[in-house]
Amino acid sequence: MPTLLALPKELLLHILSFLTLPLIEIVAQTYNKNITATCMSLLQPLLTRRRHIKTLTAQFGPFNPPQQFEFEILTQETERFGLGKPRWGRLREPSGSDVLTAMEYLLHNFTGNLKWLEATKPQNEQNRAGSSTRKNYQALSQLEMAALEAEASTLGLKLPAAFIKLFTNANLMHHVPAIYDTSLRISSGLNRVPAVIDSGAGGYCIPMREEMFGDSAWSLYLAPDGTHCVLETTYDTGRSWEDVLSANGPGPSSLAATEEEMQEAKNEGREMAVMLSGGVLLEGVGFEEWLALMCFENGVSLACCDMEEVGEGLKEYVRTVYVG
Numbered sequence: 001m002p003t004l005l006a007l008p009k010e011l012l013l014h015i016l017s018f019l020t021l022p023l024i025e026i027v028a029q030t031y032n033k034n035i036t037a038t039c040m041s042l043l044q045p046l047l048t049r050r051r052h053i054k055t056l057t058a059q060f061g062p063f064n065p066p067q068q069f070e071f072e073i074l075t076q077e078t079e080r081f082g083l084g085k086p087r088w089g090r091l092r093e094p095s096g097s098d099v100l101t102a103m104e105y106l107l108h109n110f111t112g113n114l115k116w117l118e119a120t121k122p123q124n125e126q127n128r129a130g131s132s133t134r135k136n137y138q139a140l141s142q143l144e145m146a147a148l149e150a151e152a153s154t155l156g157l158k159l160p161a162a163f164i165k166l167f168t169n170a171n172l173m174h175h176v177p178a179i180y181d182t183s184l185r186i187s188s189g190l191n192r193v194p195a196v197i198d199s200g201a202g203g204y205c206i207p208m209r210e211e212m213f214g215d216s217a218w219s220l221y222l223a224p225d226g227t228h229c230v231l232e233t234t235y236d237t238g239r240s241w242e243d244v245l246s247a248n249g250p251g252p253s254s255l256a257a258t259e260e261e262m263q264e265a266k267n268e269g270r271e272m273a274v275m276l277s278g279g280v281l282l283e284g285v286g287f288e289e290w291l292a293l294m295c296f297e298n299g300v301s302l303a304c305c306d307m308e309e310v311g312e313g314l315k316e317y318v319r320t321v322y323v324g
Contacts, residue, residue: 005032012038020105021046046104053100053285056229059199060282063096064232066294073304074322080303080310081318092324102321103289110288112161114172116313117295122174123308135178138185139170148206151189155204157222162288167208176291177298177308183210188238191273192265193221194256197280205231205273207238219273220287230284237273254279296321 007015012035016024021043028039057063071093074081078091094102109116123135140148145168152159166172167186176184190204198221205219217236222228256279257265257272265272284290296317302308 005035009038013042016042021107022104045107049104049107049285052227055227056282056285059201060197060229060231060280062282063100063285064281064283065094065096065099066232066283066290066297074300074318077304081300082310082315083318083323087319087323090324091322094321098324099293099321100285103293105320106292106317107289110162110286110292112165112288114162114165114288114291116292117166117172117175119313120175120295120299120311121309122171123177134181135174136181136183136185137170137173137176139173140167140186142168148186148189152204152222155190156224157190157204158226159222160220160228160287162291163208163220166291176295177302179298179301180211184208187236188271190222191237191271192261193273194258194261194275196256196277197273197275198223201225205237207236210236218283218290228287229282230287230290232281232283233274234276234279235274237275238271239274256280292317 016027016039019027024039024042025046028036028043053063075091078087083091092098145164149159149164166176173184178184185208187207187210190206193201193203193205195202201223203221203223205221207217207219209218210216217233219231219233219237220228221231254276256275256277262272284293296314299308299310299314300318303310303314
């Protein structure tokens with residue numbers, strides 16, 4: 001590759017910037033050390049993500065992708081997603097590790113500004129095809145979000161840019177599709193996570209989503225090292241322990257927090273997150289990536305039921321994640 005080898009570094013960087021990170025990784029393994037070094041400067045987000053995933057799975061267990069539909073339904077709707085016969089023949093139901101690997105090809109879309117979400121249509125009665133799904137979506141004011149950011153800062157934590165943008169933009173929130181009756185709102189401030197849940201990392205969580213048909217809720221988890229993820233739990237982690245126990249819920253022995261932890265949190269003017277031992281799943285290795293997965297999976301389900309149009313973003317997602 002004499003032409004490629006002769007390119008100035010600035011031009012090579014510009015050309016490589018049009019490739020997805022996995023393709024840049026292939027280029028890094030193919031040519032000479034100068035090209036490899038140039039590629040490595042672009043691959044840091046990918047390598048950081050992989051290290052982050054190893055840490056998260058060691059803490060919380062395997063990644064649990066948020067699939068919302070029966071795979072067999074997708075196999076009957078391939079034309080709707082622009083899958084020709086060659087791709088249809090390679091359709092597969094991905095495992096959690098398959099999804100994580102496939103999402104590497106979409107990472108360039110996740111820059112914190114949520115442009116990919118803005119490009120979708122808001123979910124409304126017209127494209128719901130008569131669905132009776134109820135959505136309780138509540139944005140924060142700029143002052144309320146600033147207070148939450150300040151609270152996080154006092155604990156040495158930082159909120160993700162995409163999280164801030166979504167929860168301060170009521171119009172953008174309605175671009176997030178829902179299949180079931182869903183609450184998308186920040187229901188409390190930061191709550192301490194029981195040591196048994198995050199291996200004593202000292203993290204905090206913010207409850208942000210709940211499906212009101214059953215026991216499923218999601219929280220943003222913030223770690224002291226500046227990283228974050230999304231956890232699925234049985235209950236809204238901002239609920240009071242007394243409320244959970246009194247509502248025919250679990251027995252005290254199922255609660256993850258110890259009495260000592262609860263007392264320490266109260267002494268600090270805080271609450272312990274409502275989490276059950278063995279009742280926490282890792283569903284997002286980053287907030288924006290989780291949001292995209294949740295939106296795309298719900299979008300596929302709605303499209304298969306003829307309740308949502310299939311845009312180019314959704315087609316790209318299906319090609320990337322479901323075609324082997």
